[in-house]
Structure formats: C-alpha cells, structure tokens
Amino acid sequence: MSTIILAGMLPIARHKTAIRRRDLSRPIKCALRDGLIEPTTSVFDYGCGQGEDIDLLGSQGIACEGWDPVFRPGNPLREAEVVNLGYVVNVVEDPAERTGTLRDAWRLCRRVLIVSALVKVPGRGHSAVKFGDGVLTRRGTFQKFFEQGELKAFIESELGAEALPAELGVFYVFKDAAAQQQFMANRFRRTAAPRKRISEIKFAEHREVLESFVACVEALGRLPAPDEFSGTVEIAATFGSLKRAFALVRRVTGSEEWEAARQRRTEDLTVYLALARFKSRPPISKLPLGLQRDIRAFFGTYTKGCRLSDELLFRAGNADAIDEACRRSPVGKLLPNSLYVHRTALESLEPLLRAYEGCGRAYLGEIEGANIVKLHRFSGKISYLVYPDFETDPHPALLRSVKLSLRTREIECYEYADNQNPPILHRKESFLHPEHPSYAKFSRLTRQEDKHGLLDETTTIGTRAGWEARLWEKAFVLRGHRLISRRAADTPDDQDLPPCEL
Numbered sequence: 051m052s053t054i055i056l057a058g059m060l061p062i063a064r065h066k067t068a069i070r071r072r073d074l075s076r077p078i079k080c081a082l083r084d085g086l087i088e089p090t091t092s093v094f095d096y097g098c099g100q101g102e103d104i105d106l107l108g109s110q111g112i113a114c115e116g117w118d119p120v121f122r123p124g125n126p127l128r129e130a131e132v133v134n135l136g137y138v139v140n141v142v143e144d145p146a147e148r149t150g151t152l153r154d155a156w157r158l159c160r161r162v163l164i165v166s167a168l169v170k171v172p173g174r175g176h177s178a179v180k181f182g183d184g185v186l187t188r189r190g191t192f193q194k195f196f197e198q199g200e201l202k203a204f205i206e207s208e209l210g211a212e213a214l215p216a217e218l219g220v221f222y223v224f225k226d227a228a229a230q231q232q233f234m235a236n237r238f239r240r241t242a243a244p245r246k247r248i249s250e251i252k253f254a255e256h257r258e259v260l261e262s263f264v265a266c267v268e269a270l271g272r273l274p275a276p277d278e279f280s281g282t283v284e285i286a287a288t289f290g291s292l293k294r295a296f297a298l299v300r301r302v303t304g305s306e307e308w309e310a311a312r313q314r315r316t317e318d319l320t321v322y323l324a325l326a327r328f329k330s331r332p333p334i335s336k337l338p339l340g341l342q343r344d345i346r347a348f349f350g351t352y353t354k355g356c357r358l359s360d361e362l363l364f365r366a367g368n369a370d371a372i373d374e375a376c377r378r379s380p381v382g383k384l385l386p387n388s389l390y391v392h393r394t395a396l397e398s399l400e401p402l403l404r405a406y407e408g409c410g411r412a413y414l415g416e417i418e419g420a421n422i423v424k425l426h427r428f429s430g431k432i433s434y435l436v437y438p439d440f441e442t443d444p445h446p447a448l449l450r451s452v453k454l455s456l457r458t459r460e461i462e463c464y465e466y467a468d469n470q471n472p473p474i475l476h477r478k479e480s481f482l483h484p485e486h487p488s489y490a491k492f493s494r495l496t497r498q499e500d501k502h503g504l505l506d507e508t509t510t511i512g513t514r515a516g517w518e519a520r521l522w523e524k525a526f527v528l529r530g531h532r533l534i535s536r537r538a539a540d541t542p543d544d545q546d547l548p549p550c551e552l
Contacts, residue, residue, distance in 0.1 A: 074103055077137075086164075089110075093107060093112060094130035130159070132161060134164045136166050140184075140193055140194045141194075145183065152208050163225075169218050196219070211225075212230065215411070216416060217415040231332060237322075238321045240397045262281050263295060270315070272312065273293060279292070315348060319355065320405075324363040326359075369430065371402060375403050381482070382395065391422070391425065393420065395486070406432070418436075421436065421437055433451055433454075436449045445474045448473045498533040504520055
C-alpha cells in the first residue's frame, strides 16, 4: 500500500492519504461508543497510517498495536480481538489487492473487524480524474467512493459474513454469530424500569439480597435462571425458590410495574427480531443462551416470535400504518408530513415506529452527532439531523442532514456549516420525553415566547435571520433560555433583572 507508478500517469501516492489527526478516528469512536472496545480489549490497527489511534487508545490504557506499509512497515502483524481496517480499502486502486487487504485483516481478527471507507455524498469526487472504479485526486492519490450498500455487499461477498452498519461508511463484521446477535439485540434494548424500594420493615433482614434480586428481574424483564443470578443459593435457602421470592416482591410492590417491564422487554425483542430479518435469522440454537431464554419466556416459541416480528416489519412498510402511528405517538413534534423526535425519546415510540427508524439504522448505522430524527409519514424516508448546540442554544441551528429513502436506498446529505441563514428549532421541549432533564427549562421559554407573540408567524421564523428579525420587531433578546426585553437588556447590570413575567 505504498506509492504505485502507473504507465503514462503520475505516481499514486497512497501515503498521502494518511492524514494527521488530533482525535480518534471515526471507526474507533464508533467501537468505543458501542462497547466493542473496552479497557481489556486487544486492538490491532491494520493500515494504521501515522498511528494516532494507537497512541490515543494507549493513553486510555487500551492495548493497541498496528502496522502500516509506509509508516510502520517493521511492526509485526498480530491477531487481536478487534481489528480496525480504517479507510484503507478506498485508497487501493487494484481491486484484487483491495480484496486481499480485506481478507488479510479478517484473518487477524478474533472477534470483530471494523471496516470503513469513504462513501458517496453530493459533490464529493466529481472534480477528480476518473481512474478504474474510482478517481485520481489533485494530490496524486486514488479514492474509491463507495455507495453505502455497495460497501456492505463488497465486505459480505469477500468475507462470507454479515456486515453491520455502525455509521455511514463504517461496518462491523463479527467472527462469532452469537456475539453478533447479542450486539444487535442490545441496540434495541431499553433501560430497566425505575425501581421501587422494598418495604423497610418487612424485608429489612434480607434487604440486600432482595434488592439485588429485584435489579436482576428488572434488567431481564423475567425471572432469571439459577445461573443468571449470583444470589440464587441464598434466595432459595431463605424463600424456598426464586419464584417464591418474586411472589413476595410482587405482593409488596404490586404487579403493574412488572407487567410493564415484561411488555417493554417483549417489544424490544420484537423490534430486534424484525430487524434481524434483513439478513437471515439464525436458528435459535445459534443465539446466546440468554436470548434463547428471553424468546421462550416472552413468546413461548421462536416461531411465534419471528411471526410477530415479521408482521411488525411488514407494517413498517405501510405508509398508512406509519402515519397513524405518528399521529398517536405520545412523544415528538408532529407536523403535516413528519414526526420529529429527539434521539433520547426514540425508545418511547411504539414498536412500529421503532422498527421503522431501526430500518434506517440497519442501513446507515449511527450518524455522528445526529440528535433529531425526522420520520417522514408518507414517503418512506428517514432524516437524521445534527444540531450540535441543542442543549445550550435556545434556538439551535441545523449543521447537517442525512436523508435515507427506505424504498430506493438513496442517501441525500446536506451541509449547513457555511450557510449564513440556516434553519433553526423552536419549541425544543416538543421533541423530548417529558421526563427529560431539560424539558421544564425548554417549556418555560416556549411559554414566554408564546405569550409575547414571537411564535405566531411560523413561515418567517424558521431560519436564523427570520427569527432575529422577529425578536427585533418585538423588542426582545435572549440570554440563554431567558427572554428579556431589549430595554431591560440595555440597562447596566441586566444580569440581575428577572426574565419576562409569565
């Protein structure tokens, strides 16, 4: 993967693609985010360039080594639990060598291979010189810009294993099928229900083991098997069995919470099994033992679980069903053609909409920085919107939008970084679940703005310039999430003045 001289052409300088960075690469960030790289994980960076990922992971106490034909050619090739092939296949102009490089990295991997490449977005690569199945850049490098689906197909055809999207242009390939299924199931698993404290008087003597038992049941949504709970022996000695202990807990806490926990877990598994259909679902014997137990506990049989999940996935392709689900959604901002939801509220959507959005992530992976999801009600599209200052700016500006058509797999990317008048948000609390920590603060500002007529003319305030003109017209300014009259703001020591009265 060094400099290649082609007859009649300038040399292809592959080493120039190894740019210097001060931060971890995107594929490594994805693996850290998704829990694939932990302090005890061994990592090998195949085609590591100048080695920033190696150094930065090492500074976090994570064992990482690497090899590069130009910058670290003397380093030995080593097997590791996680192997990163980061933006390498897109700079190799020889298809046979590109395939060989992918397979070499796969042989070094014991658990999961991370493969990343540049993907096609509007405007990328069009000014370069066509060469082979890619282009030659002005810097004398080769680049192949993959389609998202094309990169997935390339990886799967050469390795014979499923490539799971982590983000645009970043895929995970698992060596172990059970580990892959557990990873997929965890993607759609919600956090445990809030715990009710057990009676101080009635259970004081056995409080510690019972609280541990309750936490285990909450996490699973079902009674644990004996080997799934470390306190089984003590519970059995004290109460006779796990089942009897749980009956006692239900009498104290009531059954409503536990039925809700069971329902949540059933919905999570239904969404997981629906999206597992994109490839071929493995037989139940190939699933991790914990998932096998979940399926039997919540569905009775694997066949029934798959049937219910297929029905859910089929309905996710029905525009009328999606529209109805959007209209009855308890969270999100409903507009005539779409439902906008903050990413923290996705788990509060009903299973149909979770499956609909999950189809987008199954193709794209995670979109870096995307915190608002736009579910198009009729067109079969999903947009992932990046608002970097959502928490701190009362009316944050849109930085980036990635829109996917589930029907055609077409991806549209829009950048607003250089836009002097970008779209902005209003009524931020409407995107959140009411239990979100910022919900009350955002709602308070909205009530102030509503009271003073700032939000009346929606056609003019959707961009930064239109909103600023509206504020000026009404003689107000914003200080954080406080609305202040411009006259008061011009007064010395205005930080001591109260915001506008509600």
